[in-house]
Each structure stands twice: as C-alpha cells, then as structure tokens.
Amino acid sequence: MKRAPRIAAIQDISGFGRCSTTVVLPVLAAMGGECCQLLTACLSAHTAFPASEKATFLDLTGQMAGTAAHWAELGVTFDAIYSGFLGSAGQIGLIEDFYRQFRREGTLVLVDPVMGDHGKPYTPELCGRMRDLAAQADVITPNLTEAALLLEEDYADLPRDEEGLRAWLERLSLDGRRSVVLTGVSLRPGAIGAGCFDRATGRIRFAMARQEPAQFPGTGDLFASVVLGAMLRGEPLETAAQRAAEFVQRCAAHTLALGTPSLVEIYLM
Numbered sequence: 001m002k003r004a005p006r007i008a009a010i011q012d013i014s015g016f017g018r019c020s021t022t023v024v025l026p027v028l029a030a031m032g033g034e035c036c037q038l039l040t041a042c043l044s045a046h047t048a049f050p051a052s053e054k055a056t057f058l059d060l061t062g063q064m065a066g067t068a069a070h071w072a073e074l075g076v077t078f079d080a081i082y083s084g085f086l087g088s089a090g091q092i093g094l095i096e097d098f099y100r101q102f103r104r105e106g107t108l109v110l111v112d113p114v115m116g117d118h119g120k121p122y123t124p125e126l127c128g129r130m131r132d133l134a135a136q137a138d139v140i141t142p143n144l145t146e147a148a149l150l151l152e153e154d155y156a157d158l159p160r161d162e163e164g165l166r167a168w169l170e171r172l173s174l175d176g177r178r179s180v181v182l183t184g185v186s187l188r189p190g191a192i193g194a195g196c197f198d199r200a201t202g203r204i205r206f207a208m209a210r211q212e213p214a215q216f217p218g219t220g221d222l223f224a225s226v227v228l229g230a231m232l233r234g235e236p237l238e239t240a241a242q243r244a245a246e247f248v249q250r251c252a253a254h255t256l257a258l259g260t261p262s263l264v265e266i267y268l269m
C-alpha cells in the first residue's frame with residue numbers, strides 16, 4: 001500500500017484560538033495526510049485577540065535547523081512543504097535552506113504568505129522577505145491584504161470587479177510560473193470564495209460559496225489546508241479551491257450556530 005502523503009507544516013502553535021497548527025494538522029490528517037510540524041513559534045493565543053502584556057510568544061527559530069537536520073538523518077521525505085505564520089523574517093532563510101534539503105521533483109511547495117488581514121500587515125518587516133519566499137512556491141494562497149502586499153499595491157486600490165481580479169491573479173502568478181488561490185474574494189453580495197489561477201492550464205476560475213454573516217480567525221489556514229489536502233489527492237486546483245470554499249462556509253455556519261465569538265466580537269472584548 002502507498003504511504004500517506006507527507007507534509008512538512010511550517011507554522012506556529014497558538015494555545016487558544018483555532019488557527020495554524022491546530023487547524024492544519026487535523027484537517028490534513030482527516031484528508032489522509034501525515035503532517036510533520038516544523039514549529040515557528042508557540043503563543044498563548046493567536047494575535048487577533050486584543051493585545052495584552054500577559055500574551056506569551058516563544059520564538060522557535062533556534063529549533064528549526066536542528067529539527068530539519070534530524071529529519072534528514074532519519075531519511076524523511078516530503079510530498080509537500082506548506083508554510084504559514086512565521087515567528088520572524090529571519091525564519092525565511094531557514095525555510096529556503098529547508099527547500100534546498102527536502103524539495104525534490106514533485107514536492108508541492110505551498111506558501112500561505114501570512115502577513116496581514118483587513119488592510120493591515122501584522123509585521124511590516126516580514127513583507128519583503130515573504131515576497132522572496134512566495135516567489136519559490138508552486139502555489140500561494142494570499143488573502144486580499146496579502147495580495148496587495150505581494151504586489152506592492154495600496155489596499156485602497158483593491159480590484160472591485162472580475163476584470164480587476166483577473167489582472168491581479170495574472171500578476172500574482174509571476175507570468176504563469178506559480179498557481180494562485182486568492183481568498184476572500186466576492187463577486188456578488190452573499191457569495192465569497194477564491195479566485196484561482198492554475199499554472200497547469202493557465203486558466204482563471206472563481207470558486208464560490210454562500211457567505212455567512214460573520215468572520216472567524218483561522219479561516220485562511222482552513223482554506224489553504226483543504227486546498228493542499230485535495231491537491232495531494234490529485235484534484236485540480238479549481239476543484240480543490242471549490243471544496244475549500246464550501247468547507248469553510250460549512251465550518252463558519254456551524255461555528256456561528258454554536259454562538260462562538262466572531263472576529264468583530266473578539267475585537268470588542
């Protein structure tokens with residue numbers, strides 16, 4: 001029997017709040033993958049909660065090269081390398097070293113260029129180097145804020161229609177060299193999803209689902225994980241993105257029905 005697709009998941013772990021590792025690991029496991037965690041940081045809670053002096057952040061940069069060296073000694077190989085939230089810009093060099101060590105023909109490199117949301121960068125110093133990392137990816141999964149940061153465009157100049165989104169998708173593809181799943185895209189009220197450029201076909205398609213009346217942190221991680229899990233099962237990018245859009249919608253509807261605080265309510269805490 002063929003072994004499960006193995007993924008190096010380069011993410012933080014946040015103890016409270018559902019994002020990064022606590023989303024990526026169960027989703028990819030449920031989709032039949034074997035996730036190996038290369039942790040970037042350990043936080044008491046994700047950063048969408050109000051700033052607090054009690055919030056803890058343990059930078060795990062010092063563990064990353066050693067972890068990779070041990071994996072190399074064990075002869076571990078990866079079908080995918082998936083990075084998300086990083087502890088610092090300095091970690092990008094370590095991820096590039098990781099590519100040199102572990103990227104082989106057929107290894108799918110997905111960079112979720114986690115840099116910001118709602119028009120604001122989390123850490124502005126990270127953006128230049130994240131652009132370099134994303135340039136080496138097979139697939140990127142930016143939200144609209146991250147797309148603006150990658151393209152060095154003003155968030156105020158976000159495309160408002162399909163034609164404008166197509167132009168951004170083309171530019172984000174770096175002349176068709178990488179596939180793009182641009183999340184948080186809406187072409188009409190009540191529907192939200194992703195615009196996709198598939199480098200395998202050169203085609204742009206939109207993967208949409210019903211928009212729930214609330215936003216929750218971690219949905220970008222959920223979206224990217226489902227896209228990756230589906231691609232590792234051999235699904236084309238558009239099918240993978242449609243599956244992700246529908247799953248995120250179902251999760252948001254369920255989370256809402258449970259009375260979980262939405263992003264807006266968290267900000268008012």
Ligand code: PXL
Nearest residue numbers: 014019020046047048085218
């Ligand atoms: O969902 C992305 C993410 C991951 N990890 C941490 C975060 C965020 C977004 O805010 O704060 C720690």
